[in-house]
Amino acid sequence: MFFLFTVFIGAGFFVCFDFARAEVISVDTVWGADKVHVLPDGAILEVDPGVKLTLEAGAILKLGWNSVVRLHGSSSLIALGTVDNPVAITSLRDDSVGGDANGDGPLTTPQPGDWRLITSYSAKSRGPVTIDLDHVILSYGGGTYTAGSPIMLDQGSSLRITNSQLINNKGAIILLSSVKSAVINNSDIWNPDFCAPQDDNPDYCGMWDGIKNYTSNSFDFSGNYWGDSDGPSIAFPATNHSQGTPLAEVRGGKSVYEPFKTKPIWRKQKLDPVILIPGILGSWYRPTTGKWELDPILNTYHDLWQALEASGYEEDKTLFAFPYQWRQSNVLTALELKEKIAEVKALTGSTKVDLVTHSMGGLVARQYIETPGYASDVDQLIFIATPHHGAPKAYLMWEGAEFGPVLYDKMFKYIFSLEAVEHGYDDRDGLVKYFRDFSINPVKELLPDYDYLRPKDSSELLDYPEAYPVNQFLEIINDPAFLSKLSEVEILNIVADSGNNETLNAIRIGSSTQSVMYPDLWEHGEPDGFYDWFSDHGLENGAGDDTVPLVSNNSFNGSRQESFFGATHQSVVTKAQKVVVKELTGSESEVEFSSSPIEKLLMFRIFSPADFQVIAPDGRRLGRDLSGEGIIEEIPGSYYSGFASSTAEYAIIANPLPGQYQVELLGKGEGAYRLVANYIDDATSTEAVYSGIITAGDKQALKLSYQDETVELSKVDTGNNIVIGGGGGGAITEDVFGSGGAPTSSSTADLLTEADYYYNSIKQEIVGLQERIKWLEDYTLSIELYNGIKTDDKIFLLDPLVAELSRLRDLLQEKTLIIKIE
Numbered sequence: 001m002f003f004l005f006t007v008f009i010g011a012g013f014f015v016c017f018d019f020a021r022a023e024v025i026s027v028d029t030v031w032g033a034d035k036v037h038v039l040p041d042g043a044i045l046e047v048d049p050g051v052k053l054t055l056e057a058g059a060i061l062k063l064g065w066n067s068v069v070r071l072h073g074s075s076s077l078i079a080l081g082t083v084d085n086p087v088a089i090t091s092l093r094d095d096s097v098g099g100d101a102n103g104d105g106p107l108t109t110p111q112p113g114d115w116r117l118i119t120s121y122s123a124k125s126r127g128p129v130t131i132d133l134d135h136v137i138l139s140y141g142g143g144t145y146t147a148g149s150p151i152m153l154d155q156g157s158s159l160r161i162t163n164s165q166l167i168n169n170k171g172a173i174i175l176l177s178s179v180k181s182a183v184i185n186n187s188d189i190w191n192p193d194f195c196a197p198q199d200d201n202p203d204y205c206g207m208w209d210g211i212k213n214y215t216s217n218s219f220d221f222s223g224n225y226w227g228d229s230d231g232p233s234i235a236f237p238a239t240n241h242s243q244g245t246p247l248a249e250v251r252g253g254k255s256v257y258e259p260f261k262t263k264p265i266w267r268k269q270k271l272d273p274v275i276l277i278p279g280i281l282g283s284w285y286r287p288t289t290g291k292w293e294l295d296p297i298l299n300t301y302h303d304l305w306q307a308l309e310a311s312g313y314e315e316d317k318t319l320f321a322f323p324y325q326w327r328q329s330n331v332l333t334a335l336e337l338k339e340k341i342a343e344v345k346a347l348t349g350s351t352k353v354d355l356v357t358h359s360m361g362g363l364v365a366r367q368y369i370e371t372p373g374y375a376s377d378v379d380q381l382i383f384i385a386t387p388h389h390g391a392p393k394a395y396l397m398w399e400g401a402e403f404g405p406v407l408y409d410k411m412f413k414y415i416f417s418l419e420a421v422e423h424g425y426d427d428r429d430g431l432v433k434y435f436r437d438f439s440i441n442p443v444k445e446l447l448p449d450y451d452y453l454r455p456k457d458s459s460e461l462l463d464y465p466e467a468y469p470v471n472q473f474l475e476i477i478n479d480p481a482f483l484s485k486l487s488e489v490e491i492l493n494i495v496a497d498s499g500n501n502e503t504l505n506a507i508r509i510g511s512s513t514q515s516v517m518y519p520d521l522w523e524h525g526e527p528d529g530f531y532d533w534f535s536d537h538g539l540e541n542g543a544g545d546d547t548v549p550l551v552s553n554n555s556f557n558g559s560r561q562e563s564f565f566g567a568t569h570q571s572v573v574t575k576a577q578k579v580v581v582k583e584l585t586g587s588e589s590e591v592e593f594s595s596s597p598i599e600k601l602l603m604f605r606i607f608s609p610a611d612f613q614v615i616a617p618d619g620r621r622l623g624r625d626l627s628g629e630g631i632i633e634e635i636p637g638s639y640y641s642g643f644a645s646s647t648a649e650y651a652i653i654a655n656p657l658p659g660q661y662q663v664e665l666l667g668k669g670e671g672a673y674r675l676v677a678n679y680i681d682d683a684t685s686t687e688a689v690y691s692g693i694i695t696a697g698d699k700q701a702l703k704l705s706y707q708d709e710t711v712e713l714s715k716v717d718t719g720n721n722i723v724i725g726g727g728g729g730g731a732i733t734e735d736v737f738g739s740g741g742a743p744t745s746s747s748t749a750d751l752l753t754e755a756d757y758y759y760n761s762i763k764q765e766i767v768g769l770q771e772r773i774k775w776l777e778d779y780t781l782s783i784e785l786y787n788g789i790k791t792d793d794k795i796f797l798l799d800p801l802v803a804e805l806s807r808l809r810d811l812l813q814e815k816t817l818i819i820k821i822e
Contacts, residue, residue, distance in 0.1 A: 037060065
């Protein structure tokens, strides 16, 4: 007998389920995929003698706490799924299958042993029972018994399991002495803690945790994956300890498990969608698409992304990138992550996502999970080289506008220097002012929240936070009250140690020697001898990944950890790919991806008033289309920032071809310009500078000679014409514009169409701005009303929100004025 219940599931939605209430199935019954079949907490489902219960492909049976399925003599349970539509037998608390059947939202999550078992039962008849499972995922059973198992058979019964998964249960199967036959083939049989160390014997793999054979028969258990590449553990009578599912042969019966599979055969029924969150400088805005994208220059995430795709994830279906504006506070980025997760959940129908984070991206994820607004929608969280307690390297940036020695650091500095100059600052102490005035908060939010400054005449470190630049961001998310929120999430912390002890761990400081010329530098102390040629520059190095010291991210909050020796802050992303894939899917990667490293960069920066285009030795172009308003990106592995008036204009070419480059300039105003070309690698940085005068519409040509580590810039004397490179090595000749010249415009009709399109886009922007302002206002109010935060911490969280609201309101006013003028 079944009862139809209406379950309320938040936000005004109602879902109907068939609830089987401790009832008897007395006639042959078929359950299909059209309904979710639910056995409530403590309920018992009786299948009468001689009756067959069939679960068709796609059927879902959800069992509540301590619930039992009893198969009386001569009855049978037949579950026949398919690869695409497996049968699911799982916990009532498992919202990933069949939705929120218990109507409690995220308040409960499934655990091994939630429901009790499926068993033969002799109360009505002692005839043999048949269980036949094919393409079935059976999870979270085995509760209440000390020797827990989700399946237990006796009474001369028969068991056949093929192409299935018995995973995340308490125990596996109990076969009592009278069981006639048991066959398990081509299936995954593993649980989270099969071989957890015992109190009295840390090397013992408990027989109660796996398959217990109490018969004297020999059973075929070949072709299965037992949770470990070395196969199952033999728990009794001999002991062959491994990390695999234990097999216990209690009364002489044999469990023939060879050959066995060394990796999972079947993946999770449904992979949680994965969102990859990069670190600082790991996202770049692509003006040709109008979108942010993952690091297109150093390709930091390319190999990991390929590994995830090879493991079954599909881009924009189960695999998503979260590139972001890394110049803004992580508090704001965390809000955008919240929106991204909601978008992914709506697109995929999932209730939770997995997050893979690198470097500062891990702090973004923590900010979202630990502070108000978290929607309990993160299942797994993987940190890769995350500076949980900051990195002293950030002190050099924040206090002295100094960056590290490797390629990544130099590119970072050149970009920030250009931005500072474009905003009217010089590129020395002006860069420090730029960080503060333009709220480049992530640099400050990467400062350590522990002791790392040492007075030059002392052997003791100063006590943080006295005499330190304070990092309130990390202080908040490392507060135990906030850290406790991470207990809801399954975490893996991946750390790297380059092995060369060249990671900045502490800084020996004295008074600033630059205070007269650069008064804004080194507010809290200049590294001792920093500008001396022959010294350690006050930098005390130690263990770490060349960016993050081990003291910052090792053994984070008691979470599980994987360590990679010989890996750097960037390379660990590639080296950890197999660990990441196995953590997410339970499956070893079949292949490992390793693309050619980016070892050299050629960077061009223009200090206005001019735009530019670079033509490589093979004729391919990068930069502004000087004959129009578009952008040309023909050089592989290159990036161009665009030429909008609000954008610092630069171009980067990875692993550049040696030879002669041509740089074409187009004046967009009148005055002096400066073009800077830099060659960058981990060991070297060389620079060439050309300065000149240009007027609006004028074109000039420069040539850059690049060979080995040397770059030289000079002007090309073109007479009345300059050569504008064509794709693939071709070229066209074009007359030079006069001072008042301009490119030929399109027809009036086309201009009207473009104008209409422009104003429509402005109107759409206004709607979007209004929606975002309302959303931020609501979130700001929730922070103000939240009682679980100290006042100072609440102010810290509110400051970037208020600043962002002010910026958006100003922008809305500006856009609205454009429409009014129209």
